Amino acid sequence: MRPPRAKYFNTTGPCDPRLHYxxxxxxRLPEARALIEMxxxxxxxxxxxxxxxxxxxxxxxxxxAQGxxxxxxxxxxxxxxxxDDVGWAEEMLLDSIRQAAAQSGWPKKLLPPDPWPQIRPGSQFIKALSEWCRHxxxxxxxxxDEIDALQGDSLVSILSQLRDGHNARHKGHPFPASVVLCGLRDLRDYKIASGSTPDQFNPASPFNILADSLRLGDFTADQIAELYDQHTQATGQEFTKDAVDRVHELTQGQPWLVNALAHEITFKMGxxxxxxxxxVDVAKExxxxxxxxxxxxxxxxxxxxxxxxxxxxxxxxxxxxxDMSFDHAVSYVHDLGLIRDTRTLDIANPIYQEVLLRVLGDRTERFVRADPHSFVPPDGRFDLTRVLEEFVVFWREHDEVLTQQEGYHEAPARSSSWPSCTASSTAAANSTANTPPAANASTC
Structure with a gap:
């Protein structure tokens, strides 16, 4: 018998409990099961x-497994x-259902019919699911999953067929007892994708059968500690409480970031x-x-x-x-995970904030020739007075070029003052895995 494989922190694809912490x-979402039972x-x-x-x-x-x-x-x-090719979309979806069922290990009596019943495009999906449920x-x-991969007419047709099948259940026609539509977008944005408006009510809409909209949240500080403790139990290597708190501060519990920082430290940095x-700070940089x-x-x-x-x-x-359209834009950006909530309009976490500002400042950085370390005196503090003086000179020389970019016109002004921020970041990135950056060199 083979010994169990060592687990690791996953940053790609679904998690497997045999391989991943x-x-x-x-x-994390107890309401989902309750709604399915209903x-x-x-x-x-x-x-x-x-x-x-x-x-x-x-x-x-x-x-x-319930039986x-x-x-x-x-x-x-x-x-x-x-x-917008509805027939092609139906064929690929039904093929995906058959493939997933074949890989499930189910007994033959639970598998969908083979072949699917043949019917004109626009009704294939509802007919196939009805036939499966009948037997x-x-x-x-x-x-x-990935329901928002569907576009235009295909999305509207599939959702409309689900609506018709849902409503037909009450007349004794077989159809799935429960359906979960999972993706990036909230219900409001599916309406936009299908050519409707978020606040439009239509009793014939394919969206009027949906009972609720659940959002899968980020990890809490306790959940991060629980996840990291699995590594400690398996290897004996501990995360200090301050390290766990720092991870929560930098990521605000975003699951990929939580796993990515741990993977960077335990595997890539060694x-x-x-x-x-x-x-943690070195891994972040x-x-x-x-x-x-x-x-x-x-x-x-x-x-x-x-x-x-x-x-x-x-x-x-x-x-x-x-205005109303801005509120919809805010909800959309929140769905993407870029902002923390829809009221305070803060970037979701410090790592995302730094990434976004660096991306917006890439063009500006091409014009910056100063060595960032030159703004850090021997005592490790930033020479803020010198930074401000040189920024004024820099901006007078390059302002016309930098403000010609499309959108985000304030980004050059913010990012062009980054030499002071970058000094400690560069030091951190160039440090060895076990060597901390200068104690007094804080990042922006």
Whole structure:
């Protein structure tokens, strides 16, 4: 018998309890199971890499293990290329259902029919699901991941067929007992994607059957400590309480960041001693400089007009023009995980804040020739007076070029004063894994 493999902190794809340190997913969202038991259709949404797919897979396994439910989790990602081609989207979704069912290990009596019934495009999805439920000895529950991959007519058609099947259940027609639509977006934004308006009411809308909209939240400080303690129990390597608190401060519990910092420290940096605040700060800087896919995907959102409308006033430190459309933009940016909540309009966490400002300042940094270390005297403090004096000279020379960029016109002014911030950051990134940066060199 093979010995168990060593676990690690996961930063790519769904978590596997055999391979990864992970928190039990379903206790993070107890309402989901309650709604499924009530045969409800609802939305589950959260930003990318917060554990949605892991939640759905675990929920499907737990529900199926009860014995009276056949719960299947599958993704709509492949159907993204179908665009407005409803028939093609239906075929790919049904193929994804069949593939997920085949990989589930279910007995043959629970599997969907093979082949699916053939019918004209626009009705294939509802007919196929009805046929499956007609022959299933259990209640069928569908957990549909990446629902927002569907576009235009395909999205409207699939949701409309789900509505029709949902309503037909009350007349005795077989159809899934519960359906979970999971993705980045809240219900409001599905309406926008389908060509409607968020505040429009239509009794024939495909959205009027959805009972609730749940958001998968970030980790609490206690949950971070619980996750990191799994590593301690397995290896004997401890995280100090201050280190855990620092991780919570920098990430505000964003699950990918929590795992990425720990992975950076324990694997890439190779820290073998007790993990301290200094190790966390070095790992933070390394993550930002490496600009992983997760962080780059956030930066790519900055040119979206709805994102720009919210983030630009935050960067500029000014009050935005507020109206109903601005409220919808704020909710959208919150759904993406870029801001902490919809009232205070703060960037979601300090790491995201630094990444976004660095991205916006990339163009400005090309004009900066000063050595950032030259602004740090031997005692480790910042020479703020010199920074301000040289900033004035710099801005007079480059202001016209820097303010010509599209949007975020205040970003150059903020980012061009970064030599003082960058000095300690550079020192941290260039430190060895076990060597802390200068004690008095704080980051911005």
């Amino acid at each position: 992970m928190l039990p997913p379903t206790p 045969d409800r259709y609802f939305v589950l949404h959260a930003p990318r890499q917060t554990g949605k797919t892991t939640m759905l897979d675990t929920l499907a396994s737990e529900l199926t 009276d439910i056949a719960a299947l989790s599958f993704s709509c990602e492949r159907a993204k290329v179908a665009g 299933s000895p259990r209640r069928v529950v569908l957990l549909i 820290v073998t001693d007790t993990i301290t605040v200094e190790s 390394r993550l930002i400089r490496a600009r992983s896919t997760h962080l780059d995907s956030l930066a790519a959102r900055l040119q979206d007009p709805r994102v720009m409308r919210v983030i630009e006033p935050i960067v500029a430190g000014i009050s935005p023009d507020t």
